[in-house]
Amino acid sequence: MDEEPLFQAFRSRSTDCDIKIKPHKDSKSGEHIVLWSDIQQAFKNAMFIRNDGSLVSFLKDDNFEELIPQRIAYYPGVVLEVVVEDSKQDTDFTKITPMSRESRSDDNSFNTHSNGSNTTNMLNQNMSTLTLADINTNNQSFVVNSDGKSELHPALREYKQLYHSYFQVIMSGEELQAASIKQSIDKLVVDMEQNKTLQEQLIVMQQEMQLMEKQTFEQLAILQGRVHVLLTHTYDKCPIPKLFIILPKEEGALSGLYRLYFLCECGTHTMAEHNKTPPPIHLAKHEGYDLDKPTEFFERYRSYIMTMMYMVKFGITTDSLIVPPLSSLGILEGLDNTQEHVKYLRSNITPLVDNIIRSLQGYKNDAETTLELPTGNTDFGNLESLGEADLRQLESYLKVVKDQGSVLGNLYRIVTPEGNTKWVCFDHYCANYRESVIQQLRDIVKVNYGRFIEETGRIEIKIGSSILAKQFYNVMVKASWIQELDITLRWDATMDDFQLLAETVTKANVIRLTIDGTHFKNPILDVINRGRRFDPILQLASNTVVQSLQLKGFNDFYSRTSKSSWQLVHQFRVFSMKMQVDLDSKAMKLFKDTLKHCAALTALDLKIQHQYSVAEATSNVLSSLQKLESLKITSGRRSFTASVSQGKIQDIELKIERLDELDSDEFKFIRKQHLTRLAVMHTPDQDLLMDILRLCPRLSHLQIGCKSQRLLALTNRLISTRESILQEQGSCCLRTVEVMEEELRPFDTLVNFVMIKVYIQYIISFAEDSNSFDMRTWIRLGVLGYIHNAAREFIRQYGWSIVFLDQIRFEPFAEILEDIPSTRTSQLESFHFYAYNFPDDGLDRLNKIIKRSPNFKDLGLEFYFGEECDRLETALLLFSRYGTILSSLELGGMYDGTLERIAELFPSRDSFPNLVSLDLDFSRCGLSSHIPWILAMISSSPQTPTSSSSDLSLSRNILDKNSIQKDSETTVSWTKLRKLRLWKASLQTEEWKQVIEAVDFSVLEHLYLRVTKFSRKQLKLLIDRIPVNNISEAPLKVLKINYTPIADSILLRSMVADLRKKVPLIDIHLQEVATIGYSYESTGAEFQLDHVTPISQLVHVYPDPDDPESDT
Known part of the structure; x- marks a missing residue:
């Protein structure tokens, strides 16, 4: 049975009957649609479509672009109204009146803090006398031009443009400019009252605009709430500024070049006593930082950047701070106007901010249709504060190398009375402190062999007596903004001394405290307080200010602490203790009882004699430490590190010198708590290592120090054991095995070589639940180039995995490389060798090695010429063949003739474009005549077009200048020297x-x-x-x-x-x-x-x- 045909019914005021138009079926979506061209055929002057008074918009794609050809959705059973343009001009109109303030719901106003903001109040007052214009191009108030295309009526377009500008200046707080634009809008409204058609279109638009106004205010209210939460969020662990904006560099946003500017977080906490208004937040006094990897940066921080950009554009006011609107240029307050970057920002900051916002929103730069305000495309509910992990990674995206004592943006860290960390400029840093007090502090720290890092508020000091300590404490309390104190007490301090220190730390608002007590003995004058000598130190943990406490050398701490000092601790988050004695049973009980009172503890770091007993004791009280994240226990060169979540150990990383040092209790503890990473510094007992691999099913990473003579046996045993575990159990967590020189010395730190030593380091990466693996190996030989049999066998079996090879002599190792089976592709990337007695067939053999290595890219050569001509010819042949991949070149024992020959055939860096390391020994030749060649080799960029030579013949005949085939003159770019x-x-x-x-x-x-x-x-x-x-x-x-x-x-x-x-x-x-x-x-x-x-x-x-x- 045939389906009944579908029709869409339309009607206009000029028709007495419905007109039916057959819809089409969209081949992509499968939905029925009606083409705008079909409607225009039936209604010649059609302008737009309404459904029960509401505008029917054209359908759009995922990017909110209108589909071509233009179309509307199919509305079955509904008669749609077609609004057409009258052919005659009427003069009897109803007066167009703006929407009244009462027509809006009460919740449309811009939510602010109790103080409000001038911008918001002004916006609410002025908007009450205007009809909101349509902010985006989706409102269909059309006329038909001579080409049959639909477009806005010129009067409506002008009205929209004026409103666009009006809304911008209102949000920016520019009252005078807003009043001027409003006069123009009022005049245009009067003119539009003379046209009935425009009146009808405006009436239709009012409903759309009222909804958009409501959405705009709701979004801005959400934005201000987000910004308020962000500004009051506390970051305890990240010593880095958190407020910043991103601006394009002078080349423009489309260039892909951006710069990050930090903001000074000033407010009531930096307000002078006689002022009633906090200073406005402004750009830090710094030129900003170029971004490294901007694409990755924006992917990670896009939401946060959006929040920051809107904050500086529209401004915000709270009880404790003010962010001025962008138009007032208050964000540039206090900057040196003579500096070039400040001049540039003062002239361009508004369009720069708008460019970033537009780029992040995905808007096009269309002044007529685009308003740099959040509309339906931006959901402020998704804008997030910056997490501490993200904040810690922020610096890695900045092109900056900083000293340990320097900070980003020339900002200084302070802590407010509420305990919040803020980063402020130097002027606000010193706003409430007299310079004389700061100078006193500098002087007393210097006298006591200390270090004062003013940018971060950190003091490191060694004090020799209680009298000197009192002098220091008095000045520190006056300053009151010291954040970190690392103090060494070099006398046998008493309980009263500790009490004074605790009081000082509390008054000065120190949040990170380190005390070195390695000089302590048993003070004779403090016998009466012997059992509670350290009570004041333990009580510091509950002063609501100190968040991190580190104790060094307090060997009898728990035997000199009383129960009366224990209190429930809230702010205490990090505890570190280093002692050189074991804890007896009484001290162990006190230790566990103390931990139970540290409910807010997130990190615990202990250095003690017996790891297992402390680890066991700590694990027994973990249920009381629900916020603990990391636990580290060190004993000598052994370390036990665990990640903790909700009072339970999740993962364990163990570093130990030798496996046989583990006793049975420790082994049971490790197995019970899921060992995931194991590092062994010396060649392990293979049977014991394989037992650990089998009995610790979550072990995923092995790091082993091993003698090169034992490498092959260890490697084969590890691979075979993993294969057997997979066969028996179906899975194995081991993913990475890293083997290096004993003591776990990384390959790149091995500088002084033993004459006959062989250094081998490799990493094996196993596929998940599979026997297949990838391997990368680095090898460096000693001065004599000696290779013992065990190393030879390892290289023959796993030589395909070598990625870097550094040796003294070419021939011995070339023989081994040539013997490697070709069952797997060679991974060799870099080959460095001393071309001493280079064999006649050396070039052919080297070429074969490189050809079987598709990733080869780096060759390093070392020559000592002496009086032998053959060595010079060898060098010239190698240079001609491999000069383009030469990265390291060392030339020694050169005579004048040697250097003249090299300079004649290879006059510039065009022959060595990738050279990064150059070593020249002129002990046997003069230099004056060779200065041009030296300059050519070390120059940073090409100076003149030079001739590039093609490969030389591999013959051993004496070369001359004419034997080099020259190409056309070209200018070659090259890598700059790093060494x-x-x-x-x-x-x-x-x-x-x-x-x-x-x-x-x-x-x-x-x-x-x-x-x-x-x-x-x-x-x-x-x-x-x-x-x-x-x-x-x-x-x-x-x-x-x-x-x-x-x-x-x-x-x-x-x-x-x-x-x-x-x-x-x-x-x-x-x-x-x-x-x-x-x-x-x-x-x-x-x-x-x-x-x-x-x-x-x-x-x-x-x-x-x-x-x-x-x-x-």
């Missing part, structure tokens, strides 16, 4: 200047100069060349200048201090000409001078030609 080493480079002053200026210190990490004429003048030039960047530090990690005419002086120390300011963590080694004499060695933050016998009394010293202070 440069020059030996016996006897350069003159001007030549040194050329070399220093050619080095790119924006990427160089290591610089070694040995036995050179490098003077203080050159050092000054070098320091000046290191770039100054407020966003990130220069990457230079090591500077070694040995056996040079740099004599010790005040000037030298000043220069080193200047270098330290630019690169705080650089390792500096400066040594004078003679091997016996003074040397500077600086690692990290401090710089020390090691003075032996003055050189002038021992050997002849080359004078420093640029230093009038130097002696001859």
Whole structure:
């Protein structure tokens, strides 16, 4: 039986009967629709469709774009009204009146804090006299142009544009500008009253706009609530600012380049006593930070960034803080207007913020149809505060390298009286504190061999007596903003001394306290308080301020504490104790009873003699520690780390020197509590290790230190044991096995090699519940290149897994590599070797090794030429064949002729585009004639087009310049040097200047100069060349200048201090000409001078030609 045909009924005011139009079936959705073109055929002047007075919108896709051709949904059994344009102009109108304030529901107003905001109040007042215009393009108030296309009437379009601007300035608090726009809107409304058709369209639009207004206010109310929660959220564990915004760099949002700006979290907590209004939150006094991996950053933090951007755009006011609306530029208050980035922000911050909001919303940059306000596309209910884990990871997305004592954004950490952590600028940091008090604190810390990190409010100090302690306490209480105190008491403190310390810590609002009591004995004058000597320390845990307590050297802590000191603790979250004695039964009971009173504890770190007893005791009281997240117990070089959730141990990681150190009780405890990670520092007993693998079913990661002679047997045993477990039990959790040198020394830290040592490190990754696995191996040989039989067998069996190989001689290892079965594809990526006695067929053999390694990308070569011509020809052949993948090059024993030949055939870095490490020894040749080649090798970028050479013939014939086939002139880009080493480079002053200026210190990490004429003048030039960047530090990690005419002086120390300011963590080694004499060695933050016998009394010293202070 045929289906009855479907029709959609339409009617207009000008027709007396219904007109039926046949709908179409959408092939994608399967739904019935009616085409707009069909409606226009039946109703020539059709403008839009209504259903019971409500607008019927065109159907849209997932991106809210209208489907083409335009269409509406099918409404079965419903007669839709077609609104058409009249052909004549009527003059009898009903006056268009704006919606009254009473027409809105009461809950439409913008929810604010009790104080409210000027922007919100103004918005409510002004909006009561206007009809909300349609904010997006989905409202269908159409006219038909000559092309038959539907578009808004020009008057309605102008009205919409004016309202767009009006709403913007109202939200921004610009009252004068809003009043001017309102006058224009009123005039336009009067003009529109002369047209009946426009009047009808406006009436239809009013219902839509009233709904949109209600939604807008509800969304903004949600936004303000979210922002209020965010601003009052407490982050206890993350020492990093939490308020920031993202702005495009000057190139624009579409360039993909962005910068993060932190905000100063000022408020009532930084308000001066005579002020009644808290200072507004503003940008930190910092140039901001470029983003690393911006795509990943926005994916992770998009919701939080949206909250921040809306907060600074619209502003917010609460009892304790003010965020000014963006239009007032209050967010730029206090910044130095002479700085270029501040000038740029002051002129462009509004469009920059709008660009980010638009990008995050997915809006198009259409000024006519787009309003940078949250509409239906943005759900503020989904905007979230930033979790502590996310906050900890934030810094990893910023292009910044910072010193331990520095902080992000030049902000300082404070804690409010309510216990909330805030990050504020220096001006607000010092707002309530006199500079004299701060200076007193600096002085007293310095006198007591301490360190005052003002940015984070941390003091590290060693005090030798109770009198000095009282002086320090008095000043610290006056300052009252010290957040962290690490104090060493270097006298035998009494209970009264501890009581005074506890009172001071409470008054000063210290939240993290570390006390070193390694100097304690048994004070004779405090015998009466012997059993409660440490009561004040334990009571600190309940002062509602201290959240972290670390005790060192309190060996008799639990035998010198009374029950009367125990109280229920709320704020106490981190507890760490290091003692050198075991706990007897009485002390163990006190220990467990103490933990029961720490209900809020999240981290417990204990260093004690007997791990098992403490671990067992702790596990028995875990039910009282529902918030505990981590438990770590260390004994000597053994560590036991457990993750805890809801009072139960979830995972255990055990690090131990030798497996046979585990006694039966410890073994039972580990097995019972689900061991998941095990690290063994020395070659393990294989039978015992396999037993652990079988008896600990959740063990997923093994880290083993093993002698290379035992590697093969251990590896095969692990793989076979896992296979048997899979066969017997059907599953095995072991996923990763990492094996390295004994003591668990990572491969990249092995610098000083034993003559015949073989270093092998590998990682095996097993597939889930499968025998298949992947393996990556790193190998480095000793000076003699000796390979013992056990290592040879390991390489023959698992050589396919080698990814990095560093050896002295080519031939021995090449033989082994060639013997590796080709059953699996070689994973070799890097091969570094010393080309000593390179065999005649070496190039062919090396080529075969590389060809069977599809991932090969890195070759390192070391040469010592001497007088043998064959070595030079070998080098030239290797350079010509593999120069493009050469990453490390060391040239020693060069004569003038050797260097001339190399420079002639390979004049620029075009031949070595991927070189990152260069080591040159000029002990046997002069330098003056080779300066251009040296500059070409170390230059940061191509200077002129150069000729690139093709591969040379593999013949052993003597090469000349004409044997190189040259391509057309091209400019090749190359990798910049990260490591440069020059030996016996006897350069003159001007030549040194050329070399220093050619080095790119924006990427160089290591610089070694040995036995050179490098003077203080050159050092000054070098320091000046290191770039100054407020966003990130220069990457230079090591500077070694040995056996040079740099004599010790005040000037030298000043220069080193200047270098330290630019690169705080650089390792500096400066040594004078003679091997016996003074040397500077600086690692990290401090710089020390090691003075032996003055050189002038021992050997002849080359004078420093640029230093009038130097002696001859």
